[in-house]
Amino acid sequence: MHLGPIFIDFFGTNLSFSTAYHPQTDGLAKRMIQALEDMIKRFCTYGFTNYWLTLIPELRLEYRKSVHSSTGQTPDMLEEGWNSRLPADILRKDLIEIYPEDSSFKLFLDEVKNNAKKRMNDAF
Known part of the structure; x- marks a missing residue:
């Protein structure tokens, strides 16, 4: 196998x-x-x-x-736009996020990806 x-x-x-x-x-x-x-x-x-x-x-x-050292982000953040949570994470009220509207969320995700690309380019 x-x-x-x-x-x-x-x-x-x-x-x-x-x-x-x-x-x-x-x-x-x-x-x-x-x-x-x-x-x-x-x-x-x-x-x-x-x-x-x-x-x-x-x-x-x-x-x-x-968090990966080459990108400075988690794979979930780069692919999905948020980090995975466990049930214990959700119980903590200070970790609950209010998701922004689609347009600002897309800008946020683009910024995260661009920063990760920049870090990877700087590494090489």
Whole structure:
């Protein structure tokens, strides 16, 4: 059983085929795989070795909620325009946001994406 296609489908990423040693696509996949491996290793260290595969949904949520150093944003913010919340987050009244009207929300999302692109361009 190959887990690569399962992870790619589950995380909703696009698989890009390229020539060998093509850095534009190699780095993205390697970084995501490295992050997932690190997360799985941590869970296995705490005794979850027999059922780590059942923890993938929680790992996915944590990955999508984490701020990435290259963009300065979470994947959820870049793709959806907001960060995922857990039920415990919603119970805190200070975290509840009032969503703006569509036009201002689109401007906000464009600004977030432009800032992430700028940070990535500055890194290279």
